[in-house]
Amino acid sequence: MTTRKLGAACLAVLVALIVRAGAQEQAPSNDEFAPLVLVRIIPMPDVQGRFDHMAVDNKTGRLYAANYGNDSVEVLEVQRGKRVHSIQLELSKPQMVAYIPESNRIVVSNEGDGSCKIFDADTYKLIDTVKFSEDADQLRYDPVTKRVYVGYGDGAIGMFDATTNKRIAGDFELGAHPESFQLEEKGSRIFVNLASVSQIAVIDRNTHKIEKWKLEEAGTNFPMALDEEHHRLFVAARRPARLLVLNTDSGKVIASLPGAADTDDMAYDATRRRIYVPSGEGFIFVYQQIDADRYQRIDKIPSAIGARTSAYYGQVGKHNSLYLAIPGRSNRGAELWVYETRD
Amino acid sequence: MKRFGIFCVAVLLGGTAFSNLSFSQRTPVSKASPPLRLIQEIPLPGVQGRIDHFSVDAERERLIFSALGNNTVEIVSLFAGKVVHSIPGLDGPQGVLYVPENDRIVVANSGDGKVKVFNGTSFDLVKTLDFGKDPDNVRYDPLAKKIYVGYGEDETGAIGIIDATTYERLSGDYNLGGGHPESFQLETSGPKIFVNDPDGGNVTLAIDRKTRTISKWQLNGNRFNFPMALDERDHRLFVGTRRPSKLIALSTETGNIVATLTCAGDTDDMYYDPHSRRVYVIGGEGMISIFNQKDADHYEMRGTIPSSIGARTGFYFPTHDTDRLYVAVPSHAGQSAELWVYEVQD
Numbered sequence: 001m002t003t004r005k006l007g008a009a010c011l012a013v014l015v016a017l018i019v020r021a022g023a024q025e026q027a028p029s030n031d032e033f034a035p036l037v038l039v040r041i042i043p044m045p046d047v048q049g050r051f052d053h054m055a056v057d058n059k060t061g062r063l064y065a066a067n068y069g070n071d072s073v074e075v076l077e078v079q080r081g082k083r084v085h086s087i088q089l090e091l092s093k094p095q096m097v098a099y100i101p102e103s104n105r106i107v108v109s110n111e112g113d114g115s116c117k118i119f120d121a122d123t124y125k126l127i128d129t130v131k132f133s134e135d136a137d138q139l140r141y142d143p144v145t146k147r148v149y150v151g152y153g154d155g156a157i158g159m160f161d162a163t164t165n166k167r168i169a170g171d172f173e174l175g176a177h178p179e180s181f182q183l184e185e186k187g188s189r190i191f192v193n194l195a196s197v198s199q200i201a202v203i204d205r206n207t208h209k210i211e212k213w214k215l216e217e218a219g220t221n222f223p224m225a226l227d228e229e230h231h232r233l234f235v236a237a238r239r240p241a242r243l244l245v246l247n248t249d250s251g252k253v254i255a256s257l258p259g260a261a262d263t264d265d266m267a268y269d270a271t272r273r274r275i276y277v278p279s280g281e282g283f284i285f286v287y288q289q290i291d292a293d294r295y296q297r298i299d300k301i302p303s304a305i306g307a308r309t310s311a312y313y314g315q316v317g318k319h320n321s322l323y324l325a326i327p328g329r330s331n332r333g334a335e336l337w338v339y340e341t342r343d
Numbered sequence: 344m345k346r347f348g349i350f351c352v353a354v355l356l357g358g359t360a361f362s363n364l365s366f367s368q369r370t371p372v373s374k375a376s377p378p379l380r381l382i383q384e385i386p387l388p389g390v391q392g393r394i395d396h397f398s399v400d401a402e403r404e405r406l407i408f409s410a411l412g413n414n415t416v417e418i419v420s421l422f423a424g425k426v427v428h429s430i431p432g433l434d435g436p437q438g439v440l441y442v443p444e445n446d447r448i449v450v451a452n453s454g455d456g457k458v459k460v461f462n463g464t465s466f467d468l469v470k471t472l473d474f475g476k477d478p479d480n481v482r483y484d485p486l487a488k489k490i491y492v493g494y495g496e497d498e499t500g501a502i503g504i505i506d507a508t509t510y511e512r513l514s515g516d517y518n519l520g521g522g523h524p525e526s527f528q529l530e531t532s533g534p535k536i537f538v539n540d541p542d543g544g545n546v547t548l549a550i551d552r553k554t555r556t557i558s559k560w561q562l563n564g565n566r567f568n569f570p571m572a573l574d575e576r577d578h579r580l581f582v583g584t585r586r587p588s589k590l591i592a593l594s595t596e597t598g599n600i601v602a603t604l605t606c607a608g609d610t611d612d613m614y615y616d617p618h619s620r621r622v623y624v625i626g627g628e629g630m631i632s633i634f635n636q637k638d639a640d641h642y643e644m645r646g647t648i649p650s651s652i653g654a655r656t657g658f659y660f661p662t663h664d665t666d667r668l669y670v671a672v673p674s675h676a677g678q679s680a681e682l683w684v685y686e687v688q689d
Contacts, residue, residue: 048386050424069423090588195664220664238665240376240689262382262665262686280382286411306383306424327424330386330679 022217027337028302035274035286035299036339037323042076044083051325053096053265055106055312057121059315064106064121065309065336066094067323071095073108076336077126079317083336084324085142087124090117098139098148100162107148107162109136116150118165128165132158134274140183140190149190151178157192157203172203172210180265182206182226191248193221199223200235201252213251218242218259225268225275230292236263236277243277243287245295255295260285267312269320272341276322280308284324284339303337305329376688378621379668380635383684385424387417387671390680394671396480396612397658398441398448400463406658406669406682407448409436416450416461419682430466438481440490442507449505451478451492458492460510470510474503478686482529483507491536493524500524500543502550503535517550519543520557526571526612526688528580535595537580539568547571547582549598560598565589572615572622577639583610583624590624590657591635592642601640606632607647614659616666619687621645623668627655631670631685650683651675 017238030037049069056063062084065074073094075085092112099106105127108117114134118127138151146162155177159168174194178201181192184234192201192314198219202211215221218237221244225234233246236259245255269276273289284297304326311323320341326332366412392412397408403477405427406419406599416439434454434633441448451474458478460470476571478494490505500522504513522543529536534552545566549558562568567585578595588608590600607626614623629652633645650670657670666687674680 042403048425049420050422069420069425222664261380261688281380305381308382327383328386329384330388330674330681331677 020109027038027304031335033342034301035272035342036276036301037122037342038285038337039319039321039340040078040081040338042078042081042083042336042338043333044074044076044328044335047072047074047086047334048328050307051327051334052094052308052321053309054325056099056311056313056316056323057099057101058313058316059101059102061295062121063311063323063336064097064099066097066108067095067334068111069327071112073106073119074336078321078323078336078338085124086117090129096139096323098141099139100148102143102146103162105162107139107141109139109150109152111135114152116148116160130160130165130167135177138178138180140181142183144185147180149183151181151192153177155194157181157190170208172208173199174201174210177297179222180217180224182224184226186228189248191224191226193224193235193322195222195238196221198237198239200233200246200251211251213246215253217253217256218244223266223277225261225266227268227270227289227292229270230289232289232292234266234268236260236266239265243275243285243295243297254293257287257295257297262308264308265310267310267322269312269314269341271314271320272340272343276310276312278303278308278310278324280306282307284310301339307337345385356487377648378543378646378688379631380686380688381648381683382686383424384672385419385426385682385684387419387426387680387682389413389429390415390417391639393653394656394673394680395437396439397669397671398439398481399658399660400441400443401660402443404662406660407439407441408656408658408671409433409439409450410680411435411437411453412673415453416448416464421660421667421684428466431448432460437479438492440481440483442483442490444485444488445508447507447510449481449490451481451494453477453479458505466664472505472510472512475499477523478503480524480526482527482616484529484531486531489513491527492530493527493538495519496523497521497542500540500675502527502538517552517557518557519548525569528573530573530575530595533595537571537595538571539571539582541567541569545584547580547593547598549595560593562591563600563603565591570613570614570624572682574615574617574636574639576617577634577636579639581622583611583613585609588626590622590632590642592640602642604634604642604644606634606644609655611655612657613689614657616687619666619689621687623659625650625655625657625668625670627653629654631668648685654683658677 052066073087111213176194190203220238235274241259260279275287277285322339326335395409395411418428438451448461474494488507522540525539527538536550562673565584570583590606607630609627622634
């Protein structure tokens with residue numbers, strides 16, 4: 001090889017590597033055959049700090065993202081690909097948003113003052129405040145009873161009526177702060193992650209009985225998802241990082257797979273029978289449910305460092321999408337990444 | 344253009360292995376579980392130049408660090424994932440210390456020789472103490488309510504003392520007998536202060552606070568011993584040297600070297616975690632070395648994790664769910680400064 005050719009070759013390698021480095025910063029390149037394909041990036045340039053949990057209005061495709069570090073809820077119109085509003089008044093370390101379709105309202109839980117703030121989802125006007133003693137965190141809405149369940153304090157799950165915005169007596173005392181929890185639709189139970197003690201609390205809403213399942217193999221369990229049809233509960237443990245699958249009848253762990261680090265959200269996609277677990281390490285882990293007892297990790301899709309909260313709300317508009325919150329980095333603002341699910 | 348800076352340096356060095364390492368953070372498949380995983384990059388807007396030492400306000404889950412080249416102290420809320428305050432007007436801040444009992448931030452300034460004390464809530468300046476030349480590392484003895492400050496150069500090198508309730512300078516400085524003190528550690532169950540003294544002949548000193556005697560421990564020809572960590576339970580002291588890049592474990596009773604291992608280069612901070620029995624060495628060459636302590640005398644490298652060129656200081660801090668290592672990545676090649684958060688893996 002002549003010196004000139006060698007120089008050209010070196011330059012080509014250099015350029016290729018620079019392009020690669022640049023491309024990695026923009027967004028990881030898509031694989032069209034991957035189970036999740038990034039289809040849209042919606043910028044939120046002025047939003048700083050850590051994102052927490054999100055809600056989606058399936059009818060309009062509007063997404064509401066709590067940003068703990070920014071004391072705001074960001075409102076995005078996913079179809080139009082833009083952020084339309086930032087709710088900042090009245091919020092103090094917001095942790096989650098729930099959308100109430102019947103009244104077109106959103107509920108925002110706040111760690112700062114322990115309150116749940118209820119806003120009109122169109123005008124963003126504050127309608128009401130429901131107080132909890134401290135650290136209001138995870139929210140779930142039960143459309144049948146029109147109740148909002150609120151995980152709070154150290155810890156319990158409380159309730160309020162979504163039509164009157166009045167608290168309902170009979171909080172479920174848990175003895176530890178509740179992280180993610182899931183409501184049965186066909187049954188009366190609530191499954192609750194108690195991360196600080198590596199347990200799952202099982203509440204019976206009718207009898208008020210509470211059972212606790214101790215996780216032995218892996219704990220510090222924050223996110224949770226439920227597959228009610230197959231009687232399966234999914235938990236992403238942080239210490240060590242494992243995906244645990246439990247039988248909801250027996251409480252037994254029936255599968256355990258290597259998991260994602262630094263997890264805070266997970267979702268079960270009943271259409272494709274897949275589990276999505278984003279990791280702060282900059283990946284989305286995708287598991288296939290072969291059948292109720294067998295699971296396989298089928299992909300580990302590069303995302304962005306710190307992107308640990310996501311939302312999956314089934315079909316929204318024409319697509320089934322996974323929404324991933326990307327916190328602001330030093331040279332690039334915060335973003336919402338929209339992934340389309342693929343076969 | 345995140346890793347472009349690292350990349351450029353790697354290309355300039357002609358080290359292909361190096362450039363591979365700079366990309367490996369994005370490699371999608373992990374084999375054996377790495378001891379650290381990068382999970383967050385907190386932006387440090389406007390922070391220029393070198394970043395020096397850290398302290399923690401555990402109650403508020405805030406990291407506090409000296410942005411030496413920026414003449415500021417930055418306060419980062421770990422849970423919010425952002426800088427919540429920046430104290431301006433400092434002069435080459437180096438060591439920083441948070442005192443929880445009275446909510447004070449103590450900052451040692453190399454430029455004007457002053458140690459400044461700030462209110463930890465309002466960030467108002469409440470006291471200025473003159474240490475003459477180059478106050479640097481700061482340590483706290485919560486039992487005696489004393490703050491120790493390494494300062495001075497050549498024959499004036501010493502450890503000075505501040506009362507942590509009145510914030511008055513106390514008498515009885517420990518003169519080192521030559522050289523500027525770098526990192527030092529206080530025994531809590533004994534009277535000793537261990538001090539790295541690279542200027543005074545690349546030695547580690549053991550000061551007995553009761554008798555005021557100083558023992559001088561040689562480092563077997565290894566030079567430029569800057570960072571230090573202490574394992575009191577096993578009576579072991581860890582010292583990081585830069586020439587060559589070594590982790591040296593010494594007996595705190597005899598000063599004898601019990602182990603010497605190669606570690607990341609250009610190190611300025613190191614930590615020992617007694618629970619996992621691991622030593623973390625943060626190296627400015629863009630590496631973090633992790634060592635397992637098998638027993639007091641036996642150590643093995645657990646792994647080397649790439650970070651970023653110039654990232655030589657950081658802090659080890661357990662949060663409510665996982666232990667984390669925070670590493671300061673200074674601004675470089677158009678890339679603004681960041682605080683990288685590594686989750687410790689069991």
